[in-house]
Amino acid sequence: MTIDAVIPTYKPDDTFYELIRRLLAQKCPLHRIIVMNTGEEFWDEERIAKVLDAAGVSEAMLEVHHLRPEEFDHGATRSAGIRYSSADAVLCMTHDAIPADRELTEHLLRALTQEPDIAAAYGRQLPAKDCRVIERYTRSFNYPEESRIKSEKDLPELGIKTYFCSNVCAVYRRDLWEKLGGFTQKTIFNEDMIFAAGAVKAGYRIAYAADARVIHSHNYTCMQQLHRNFDLGVSQADHPEIFGGVPSEGEGVKMVKKTADWLIHSGHAGLLPELVLQSGFKYLGYRLGKAYRALPEKAVMALTMNRNYWKE
Structure with missing residues (x-):
């Protein structure tokens, strides 16, 4: 092959x-x-x-x-x-x-x-x-x-x-x-x-x-995570035939809980505030992306990672 x-x-x-x-x-x-x-x-x-x-x-x-x-x-x-x-x-x-x-x-x-x-x-x-x-x-x-x-x-x-x-x-x-x-x-x-x-x-x-x-890995800032997850939310909103019946929030919550547990038991409990902050930015970006049709154009352009996508 x-x-x-x-x-x-x-x-x-x-x-x-x-x-x-x-x-x-x-x-x-x-x-x-x-x-x-x-x-x-x-x-x-x-x-x-x-x-x-x-x-x-x-x-x-x-x-x-x-x-x-x-x-x-x-x-x-x-x-x-x-x-x-x-x-x-x-x-x-x-x-x-x-x-x-x-x-x-x-x-x-x-x-x-x-x-x-x-x-x-x-x-x-x-x-x-x-x-x-x-x-x-x-x-x-x-x-x-x-x-x-x-x-x-x-x-x-x-x-x-x-x-x-x-x-x-x-x-x-x-x-x-x-x-x-x-x-x-x-x-x-x-x-x-x-x-x-x-x-x-x-x-x-x-x-x-x-x-x-x-x-392959990234050290994204909180704002970069927000932008990335905004685009992720947009992609899911644009394809309800695929993602509509399979919500992804539960998997995200599961990952946060497992990460928190691992941080506590591996001697990195001091990073829990960072985890909470990162997770909050991710979730906010995702929810805004899912609701992008209700947002003004300026907000969408400020939130997206890919501005060229929105150009006709």
Whole structure:
């Protein structure tokens, strides 16, 4: 089975070039890397050529397509990248995630192909060295050590997490991706989860591959969390057919309680006020996003992370 990678970029930094180096060193090699770059002025052709040369591959291995900022969309841009590919499977990654080892593509493909009804498989996200304590635990909550295959029958147990999938690192079976309509063509956020939910509702399954590991974490401020969760709420409000019957607040409360318990029992009780503050900003952003249609335009533009999304 051939596999290509599709990576949207914006102002690619050292992490991106390390990502490319590690992708080129995978034991299960990629056929091609397709980069959807926003802002041609930020693209360093000379530097990427050096990375390819050091890996002993031709420049044809990496194909870049430049977009203007107003052209970027989380769903449409990735869909365009996938359609540039002719591979049997497509790996979607973000430019700030780094494979933890040389077996990433091998483990993802094994998870994807273990059963014919698996539409996608996503990897485990490990915290970076500079990751703060609370976020470090959150990673372990959302990305546990055990692999799992999820289907509609898991909804009573997992709730909204049944639909969870992350394009930070996820591989898609090309034929099923096409059959299910690909990613939604205009979405502020959550294109991966929207696709996964559609796949599950259509009778397919989603695999979580705990042995397919990438290093990826953020040290968001409270306001950054609010903006991010506002867009998350907007994406759910725009897709009631998926999220309407599966409320996500319960899963959020569960995570906060487990994090608080872990902080207390691991000697980090002093971080409880920070947890409460962060959680409050997350929840406020999420609720405002869910109710965005009732907000004035100025408020929406102040709350969103993605202002270009709102431009006609």
